[in-house]
Amino acid sequence: MRRNCLLAGLLLLVVCIARGQEQKLSLDEYLGLIREFHPLARQAGLNTERAMLVRRQAIGGFDPKLEVEAERKTFTGKEYYNYLVPQVKIPVWYGIDLKASYTSYKGEYVNPENKVPADGLASIGLKVPLGKGLFLDERRAALKQASVFQAQAKVEQQQALNNLFLSAVQVYLEWTNAWLNTQVYQDAVALSRLRAEGTRSLFQNGDKPAIDTIEASVVLQSREQRLQEYQMLLTNKKNELASFLWLEDLSPVDPAKLSAFPDTTLIQAAAPDSLLRKNHNDAVLSNLDVQSSELKIDQLDIERRLKLEEVKPDISVDVALLNAGKNPMRNIDSDYWRQNQKIGLNVSLPLTFTKQRASYSLSKLKIREAEYSLSEKKNTVALKWNNYLNEYSTINELLKLNKRIQQNNKLLLQGEELKFRLGDSSMFMINSREQKVLETQEKLYDLYTKRSKIIQTLRWLTNDL
Known part of the structure; x- marks a missing residue:
């Protein structure tokens, strides 16, 4: 009850309609709201309740x-x-x-x-x-399968939540990327507008040729265009973000009333050492899809043992x-x-046990099919883990390289501005240097976002979301 009140209060902070005042929405707060109020999260919780009822039904087989x-x-x-x-x-x-x-x-x-x-x-x-039913009968088999189903329901519940969280986290990171780039181009547009107005004044005073005013206007228009593209993307990502937020009465949050900004420190955080120290075997052991398949095999083995009892008098x-x-x-x-x-x-007893032996053979065949499927899932998880780790390592190197490129571009811009003040450069060169700084900044944010997505996917593979 206390947790519900806290999350409801948090939701009121996020859904802020008080004069456009923005509230920071951290990833943990965002996922907490999803866990508590999202319909799919609530639906996943029904698996545990269903498993409990199935077990109670199986226990009923021992009622006097x-x-x-x-x-x-x-x-x-x-x-x-x-x-x-x-x-x-x-x-x-x-x-x-x-x-x-x-x-x-x-x-x-x-x-x-x-x-x-x-x-x-x-x-x-x-x-x-003394024959059929001595080691296992339908009542005991139902209770054993219900116990396995309970464990499987917990795994499937967590798996559904993890899938939901992964989708939500990816949207949150894309929203953060759009928000950061929007901030960059808002500053760039403000600077270009100030520069265009200054160039126009110098032209009117006869200190600048007309071509410089055209140059300043073109740069301003191109950056305004880029800003509008990012504002459109930001609005779309905000709508996607709001689609994961629901109120307690199962009504979706109105995106127009969602007044929040992201925690920008998230995308710059590297993966924890505890995650990177894991190998593909650890990923396979902790993967929920693999665990669910193993529990399915346990259920099929109980069915096989029950079919074996039928091949007895x-x-x-x-x-x-x-x-x-x-x-x-x-x-x-x-x-x-x-x-x-x-x-x-x-x-x-039947004289030939033809039907019973065929049923027992079919039960063993189902187990073999499930084991083949499990082997394939294990291999897929290991492959994804290795690929994502390789991609994470490569993006880290690209980030280091792009940081150096960005630093050098800023130095070139500063040098060009100094030359301009000394009369040895032009506005065209300054705009070109600024554009390189903007492009490398966009590239940096894209790489940060990709790396953060990989980190969250690695956590998803190991049930660490």
Whole structure:
């Protein structure tokens, strides 16, 4: 409840309609809102609840069962028979059923084998499978599969959240990149406008030729055009960002009311050493898709073991202790057991087991298919991990190179401005140097964004989002 209140308060800060005042939206806050209110995040939470209900359903297979059989026949005023047989069955582990019953059988025409003492006959005993169902039956298989399904539901829930978070993080990084470049070109346009106005004044005073005013106007227009492109991109990315934000009543956030700016320090952060120290085997072990496939194989193996039980004869032994009255445990001793008992043997089996053997072979085939699929997934995860690490290393080198290029371009611009003040340069050369600085700055932001996306993808592969 407290967390919901905090996140709701945070959402009110983000959805700011108070006179356009912007609030910084960090990535952690952004993902916290998504985790709490996004419909897909809530839907993923249903997997755990569904798994819990499936397990409860499987546990229900061991619920005690009450059966009552009663019948009475009266004809021409004579009571032929009147019997009542309540029975309780309690399933326990290993396929054993505990049974307790009471039989009352009266009438003038009762079959001799059904006759019981005047105060009834109580019995307590058990039914034990000796063939099919001895090691595994449908009740135990359902409970084992439900336990695996619970673990699989948690993995699938986290996997759905991670997929959602990865998409959201990529949009956040693209929004940050558009915001930074918009800031760069806002400053560039302001400088170009100031320079164009100064050039126009110098031309009017006769200190500059007309061609310089045209040069200044062209530079201003080109940078205004680039600024409009980034403003359009920023608006689109802001709309995409808002599409991941929902209110508590499941209504989407209005992008027009989203007044926020990104945490720009995120894209400049390098990957932590704990992430880079991992290898492709670590990625495979922690990957959720691999874990889900392994749990699927566990479920299929339970099914295989159940099918194996069907390739056995159905043999069961019924043993019961009999006692007059309603208390089956009265006057019990070793001599009493030998003289008051009921033992039964049930045997049933197909002569060829054709259907059962085919079902068992099919279950093994499903496991082989799942194992092949798992091997392919492991190889794919390892390949992606190695490729992303290689790309991360390459982009790091490109960043170092572009930083040096940017520094040199700024030095060239400063030198050109000094030469211009000394009368040895022109506005054309200054604009050219400035354009190189702007282009390398855009390239730097693009590389930072790509590197941040790779870091988040590596975290996604290792379930670290």
